[in-house]
Amino acid sequence: MRGAALAPAVxxxxxxxxxxxxxxxxxxxxSVVCHSGEDAPLGLxxxxxxxxxxxxENGPVAMAGDPASPLLQRLRGEAExxxxx
Numbered sequence: 001m002r003g004a005a006l007a008p009a010v011x012x013x014x015x016x017x018x019x020x021x022x023x024x025x026x027x028x029x030x031s032v033v034c035h036s037g038e039d040a041p042l043g044l045x046x047x048x049x050x051x052x053x054x055x056x057e058n059g060p061v062a063m064a065g066d067p068a069s070p071l072l073q074r075l076r077g078e079a080e081x082x083x084x085x
Contacts, residue, residue: 020048020049020052023075026075027046027047028047030081031046032046032047035047035051036051041056042056042057042058043056043057044056044057044061052071
């Protein structure tokens, strides 16, 4: 899972918005089907950099420089991804 290894570095850098496409493919393959548009669970949109930074109704999911961010834990397989069958 090459994209998952890049996620912490990409989301934590000052130019992250420009580099979002590096992890965007991973999100497109695994997350955007549910996490996009107005019906995204808990309002968490993973189809744009701004959506990732906005987080969900429960708060932030990715914080720059924080390897314990919930989204990064899920990408690394350290936390269970909800809704996966």
